[in-house]
Amino acid sequence: MWVIYFFCSNQLIFMSPAAIERPMLESACSKSSDESRRSFANLRGVQWRTDLGILPPLSSSTIDDLRKVTADSRRRYACLRRHLLVDPHLPKDGSNSPNLAIDNPLSQNPDSTWGRFFRNAELEKTVDQDLSRLYPEHGNYFQSTGCQGMLRRILLLWCLRHPEYGYRQGMHELLAPLLYVLHVDVERLSEVRKEYEDHFTDKFDGLSFQENDLRYNFDFKKYLDSMEDEIGSHGNATKVRSLDELDPEIQTIVLLSDAYGAEGELGIVLSEKFMEHDAYCMFDALMNGAHGAVAMADFFSPSPVGGSHSGLPPVIEASAALYHLLSVVDSSLHSHLVELGVEPQYFALRWLRVLFGREFSLENLLLIWDEIFAADKNKLEKGAGDDTGSTFGIFSSPQGALISAFAVSMILYLRSSLLSTENATICLQRLLKFPENIDLRKLIGKAKSLQALALGPSISSSSPRCGGAYNHSKSMVVRSHTLPSDSISPKTPLNMVPDSYWEEKWRVLHKAAEQRNGSSGKQNPTPKKGWTEKVRLSLSRTASDPSPAKAGCGNDHKPSVRRRLLEDLSQELGLDEDTEKAGCDEVSGQKDHICKVVEVENQDGVNNDFTCVAEERCLSGIAGSEENSSLFSDPSSPLSGANNHENDSEKSSVASNSSIDETDDHPEANHEDTTLPVSHLPNNATLNSGDNNEATGKSLAVPKERKLLSGKFQWFWKFGRSNDGEETSEKGNGALDVTKSANDAGSQSSTVCSSVDGSCYSSTTGDLVDQNMMGSLRNLGHSMLEHIQVIESVFQQDRVQVGSSDNFSKNVLVGKGQVTAMTALKELRKISNLLSEM
């Protein structure tokens, strides 16, 4: 009775992991198509060892090679273990009397045996704290003393071997699945052996790799003494088998292969005895990223790895890369998370460090790792000029791309629930408590489809990547600034709603246009989309403006140059000292302060206070001039895409600032932003032609851009020309020094320009989309009209106030500027009328 019970329970224990494994393996098997994978399909441990680069691929090597490599790796581990795991009781190298002054338990010498012993013991204690809590749901395996002992030794040895990393929480969770996989393999082996013992009829013919091992096992068990390692309570499954029961033919083959020196028992690829050795080799390969694979150890490293520009820990960089990919794939979700202040490292740290081990059950995790390990590990050659590309060095291989893509697909999986909450904490909770019942295959499929995208930007063009790096590192460096800028938004709830509304509208339009463009143009809209996203990001995080130097793009001189220019300019403006200083500081320092100031002003009621208006105008003037200065500081290299991008994003943020100054109009700002990537190229062209005036550059860009449009919008043409003429005339009377009025008008007209851009763009898209979109266009026109009215009122009041001031000469200039601006406004109104008619 007892015996039967014992047998049953034993059987249960042995079978359970394998039983779990079976369906999983089959599904994995069906998915993998290539020949080499299939050969190991039901031996995941061997497959992983091949993938991790410990074993050579079977296709290119014989069993003999395999055995040799296996034996070598095991020998290395055994040697390491003998060397590093010190036992003070066993005298080393035979000498029974070591120097007692050094080698005693109270020795202060850190190199003494006892010193090392105590240090190891300390490390062991730390490791044990984590190990005792490892996979409680699989406790019958992971909490067994044998398994714990193996895990502890492996971790201890790895940490001793790599003192620069030491032990960090999470390493044990990377190791445990590896050991588990080996364990499952061994279980399977014994199972097959049992089966094979019962009826070994024609099973031989279908014997693959593992049965070969089996026979190695049989043969050499008898000839070899037990090796020096004993693995805890796991003991030796008795593998006593009589040789003559085996197929003689295969037996001879085995013997033959052994004659070439196949390392005996040490070379058995699948051996219970050497599970610890194998697991260490796998763990080591995983952590150190052999053969170009992603080195998991980097995620534990507190200091930046070589080649990093941002000076941030790699795991932070990697999480930033995640968000970058997310912004490309799903910008609204990305902006939602960014707005909530959900930094990627809050959750990605855990995801990446244990390679998603915490988010999925062990069974699912094995499938995910199957994919990750199998991914191509070759690093891609980067473009010569792409310096910042190495910021994401971790993810520059297809394998790394798959990891990041998988993480992004996880975020996307939670998309709706993330978007539905406005609370950062709840967002994080949802991200950190990943649902358990998921369609893993779908998730992996999604990740694979994203993989190309994750890898794409790094190959095709460096510039969007740079922009991403710039933005992201910026957002990380000045993280403290995001709070103030965020804190503004609750102040303007009225603005927030239309903001998101218009953005949404625009996205609909954009998407429709994108769909029209078809799959061929798919590559283009996506970066563009990311672009607008980035611009938006910089808009919402204007505080981060002073940090491009910090962001690591290498333009250290820039802010100072800009500041100097600003100061010069403001001196020319001859404004009140205080406002000037404040303006300068605010512009060069923290942009969100400007926003705040403007916010406050606008809340006061558009412009009742003269000083407010003055300041506002000063700001807008400076903002306008900043456009110029950013152009001046632009090293005139038309090819440096990164720089242009950077400038543009600055420009756009500045421009949007000025428009905010004047109308506090988010929708318009957004439209303006959206046009920027479009007008970017022509803009540059004019820049390179030597024209330094930003306003004209822009207005020139507008017609150029418009050439692309259909003839239906010829009035835009007309307008653009008149606008152009306006600019030049302005230039004529305004002289080359940028006076206040010129600036004022410049900034205003640039707003006009940009709003024209916006309308152009939206009308092109409107041309493409159907009636449904017309309604939104009409709305757009209406809102534009409103904005114009606001501008107008500001302007008129402004004129009165300026007139009341004592500076007459300026007054004249201002008057002139105002006249031109008024004409511009008229034109604007015309457009809006046209739009609303449509």
Added chain:
Amino acid sequence: MVLVLAIGDLHIPHRAADLPPKFKSMLVPGKIQHIICTGNLCIKEVHDYLKSLCPDLHITHGEYDEDSRYPETKTLSIGQFKLGICHGHQVIPWGDLDSLAMLQRQLDVDILVTGHTHQFKAYKHEGGVVINPGSATGAYSSFTYDVNPSFVLMDIDGLRVVVYVYELIDGEVKVDKIDFKKTATTRSSN
């Protein structure tokens, strides 16, 4: 593997101000699992200091100890060894091996630790060990003024005990090692 510190006869503050600094720097918390103290500390501060090295502290009463609650003898089991502690002033003649062996049989211990003579001694006797760690401060005794500060650290591992003797001679710490092995039958036969 267990490290047991045997220390005694400090006579602080009457005959010595403090432990020698070299000893103090060696004795750090975290390494030692048990402390056996034969007595004559003599004040509570020393008791507290020893407690800070290791919370598992076993003290017997010396004739100069303020704290009269310490027992005259004490026995404890560490690993497979049974240890007995006694200050030793009760055992006459003082430091006599035969008398100590009598106490050892009386207490039925494998290792007997005594003090009082301020001289390090270690004997193997009848399958057991008799150890005197000496005075940790080098305090003078009623026998002699020429005392080297010393204490003993026992590394008990299975059936084996390694005794490390730490002695301060001319300002230098000298370490000696004595190996004892207990036969497995000793205890079962008793």
